[in-house]
Amino acid sequence: MGSRFETVETNKVKITFEISPEKFEEGIQEAYKRNRGKINIPGFRKGKAPRKIIEMNFGKEIFYEDAVNIVLPDAYDSAVKELNLDTVSRPEIDIEEISAENGVVLTAEVFVKPEVSIEAEDYKGVQYEIAEAVIEDSEIEAEINKVREQNARIVPVTDRPVQDGDIVTLDFEGFVDGVAFEGGKGENYELTIGSKTFIDTFEEQLTGLNIGEEKDVNVKFPEEYGKEELNGKPALFKVKINGIKFKELPEADDDLAQDVSEFDTLDEYKNSIKEKLLSAKEEEIKNKKENDIVKAVTEKAKMDVPPVMIENQIENMVNDFANQLRMQGLPLETYLQYVGQDMDSLREAYRANAENQVKSRLVLEAIANKEGFPVTEEDIDAELNKLAENYQMEKERLENILRPEDKEGLKKDIAVRKALDYIVENAVGQ
Structure with missing residues (x-):
């Protein structure tokens, strides 16, 4: 049989x-x-x-x-x-x-993948809000200030106490109910006052202290800190200030422009920043337009998504995030401990986005099938060229390592992009 x-x-x-x-x-x-x-x-x-x-x-x-x-x-x-x-x-x-x-x-x-019920009138003529890319002077100044921060000189302080914005070097040890807790001790730790790196009012209580001074800092852990033994608990930190430094920012002038760019004057440098910001904002508007249109179309579609598809997408998103952290030398487990989360809460944080992504993909696949968009050899060749460039390898080598299911996935991705282009082209701006 x-x-x-x-x-x-x-x-x-x-x-x-x-x-x-x-x-x-x-x-x-x-x-x-x-x-x-x-x-x-x-x-x-x-x-x-x-x-x-x-x-x-x-x-x-x-x-x-x-x-x-x-x-x-x-x-x-x-x-x-x-x-x-x-x-x-x-x-x-x-x-x-x-x-x-x-x-x-x-x-x-x-x-199995669910059927999606959607009619042509649901994805043709979708209305979206027209937005114009405008760059304010304050945005350019903010970028200049970032560059000044990056090129700041760190200056030791010996003649005044800690102020907001200072970088202090300190020893600390934390106690809850009079008992030192795990992870609550540090030596020669650098902390920027005002960064909100530490909990509660820890940083604010260090202002006014001089080098060599010690202080008992009283704080309270958040209710959802992530460690049951610390959640919502008052804590005492014994702190000693070992050093004080501050950032001395360079002036925003022609010298700065010459040091950090290929331009001779600050005005030329600012114009280049404006062009980059404008390009980025135009891309942001384009992405928002596409997302808004896809969202509107998805809300009109009828489908019954198997929960496993959502869980699989969450798993993919968690794995991508873990890989990003790993590339920065930070294990996911350490990150979760640092931010007071566990794996269940991290997965839950991704759930809404994962559901949207799964539904959007299903809708675009359904539109691609309904409209019968052809995927030509030229389409595939162009996509392979892009992938080869992204992975910095020869196209022939890439083709050799692709499995048949990878090539089928490639064709589906191309068809989905054509469906996206189609509904965007047929949308109506308001």
């Missing part, structure tokens, strides 16, 4: 498929090769016992489980492809029948 499926609940199907006796035999033989070195049979050197002898001693089913695991992925993928199913979760596999003579009959329950 061929593969077949039945719907067991909304967007969940049960697939019944087979592994032929011939394929199962290939799996058994491979399982024997992989495991024979672990099996001792009296009279045979380890790893040299024939398969039949092992099966006679331990039963012919000894290799069945491993054999199924070896041949199952290809069999499952073939069944999904044969039935033209777009699955979105890992399958729950059950073995219904198994024998060397008849092969294996299996079932797999799996979620």
